[in-house]
Amino acid sequence: MNSLTIALDVMGGDYGPSVTLASASKALFEHPNLNLLLVGQQTVIEPWLTSQTASIQQRCQLLHADQVVEMDERPVSALRTKRQSSMRLALEAVAAGDASACVSAGNTGALMTMSKLILKTLPGIERPALITALPTMDGGRLHMLDLGANVDCDSETLFQFALMGSAMTQVVENIPQPRVALLNIGEEEIKGNDQIKQTAQLLQSCDDLNYSGYIEGNAIFMGHADVVVCDGFVGNICLKTCEGLTSLILTSLFPKKQLPKWKKWLIGLVFPGAVKLKKAMNPDQYNGASLLGLRGIVVKSHGNADVGAMAAAISEAVLEVERQVPKRIADMLESALLGN
Template identity: 55%
Template structure:
């Protein structure tokens, strides 16, 4: 509850909204007990029958290096949260804290599923056909060999099938061109592995301008490419919104036009608003870990909690484990 730019000021309202939305949900809130109690009292929700407060003696700051956090922040709210998952006391966890520290701690505490080498951050993005597209990796594994990209494709396909209910999701590799001769040796080898796997509906390469086109349900790339692509898309969306606002202030006629089309612009923005797609899942682990972006609003953090609930309902780690065992047997 302590992570992100706003800490409990954002995460507490989101947690309370989640409890209203999911009557069966019980939340364990990890953090500074006095601060959490204060925020809950201000909201007239202390005590709450479906909230358990878990005290912590330290917090992981956004400046902490992953190795330092792993060694020295064993009593932090982030570590207490992951320990609860590992001990089976909770079924999933959500954090808006330091991404590197979260990945390092989750990898150490929860361990990888058998047959997997590296975890991946996967997030849902909007598309032109209205169906979210899953993209991975978004920054967990910077350099990926062909086998790792293949494993990411399997995990991404399971997410699309189980969470979104897409039958035989279309899987693509993000590349610098659609031609078979384009791309690095690792991309080409991953493409060969996927084309030989009957369990994956592999459609080939797509380029960056097709991320939101709806051509693919799952887009696979290494963490460096995925993170840069995601941040670039967010930046372009903000640029367009600012240009529209600036244009509306230039003349009376443009202000009038802006007023007339404001409902349409608002509806369009809500369709691409990152708050509604917040919640990147760290998959490949023996537990469910959802990473919210650091500047998450109440609505954005609520979106991350919803993602965790969906993964619990569909037992995503178990489904990934089963699919990987099946695919690896066929591959052998």
């Protein structure tokens, strides 16, 4: 197993270094081939680093960054004024080849804008998209994009998302011809707005895609599709609504107060579904959305990720480096977008 280096934006996220540094330890423990480039304020990272074991210290490198991109900062302003930010320097490390991927829990818009400028998009791709994996009823996974990187998308952009999503799913799930569906308000051809109908035509006429038609919101989790395509506005709201509903349900099933052991045991005995469900719905394992369509790997963690969830985002980056996702997507896109 070759060693690899990932640049971690230590300052990003709602909780900053308190979560990112703890998740760094966890990820280093889980992936023996992982090295980390810790990008952020030296005065914060150095004390943490000196408190670690020698072997951890050897696998970490500190890159000082003077600035931090705020969570509510306008992307354009971050681009202009935050040239020394941890987010930007982490991305520049990827561009320079000092790291194979960047992981950040920071401002999504800024990460997207900076990534595009610094890493550039793949040939034929205009705008990167955020993609993540979600569980399906049949025990499988689906990949959904875009989840908020692009709030306005025309049909050509949605078509590119479909190509990238299909390529990504082939690579990480080992599915030769992923079923690609377009999120819409009905399954019938007459349903939807003009942008959706035009996209459907593009998808239908593309030989490189296994297009399976429209999919409605209620069918997303049924396992009928491997890739679900939508614009970033709809995708973001859809995903966050699912998170809110899941949290509502889990809280009502498993109240915060600790259950006595005998009760847990009894629940497990008479009600195995509940225990299985709690495990399956643990949002940590689905943290880490990838910014797809760049000439490099960028994984965006949830802003409010805890240590486990942040470590899952780093693991996602490790997987993508090992599978050489951007290169393999570029190869596949070449035939679909440029070769024809």
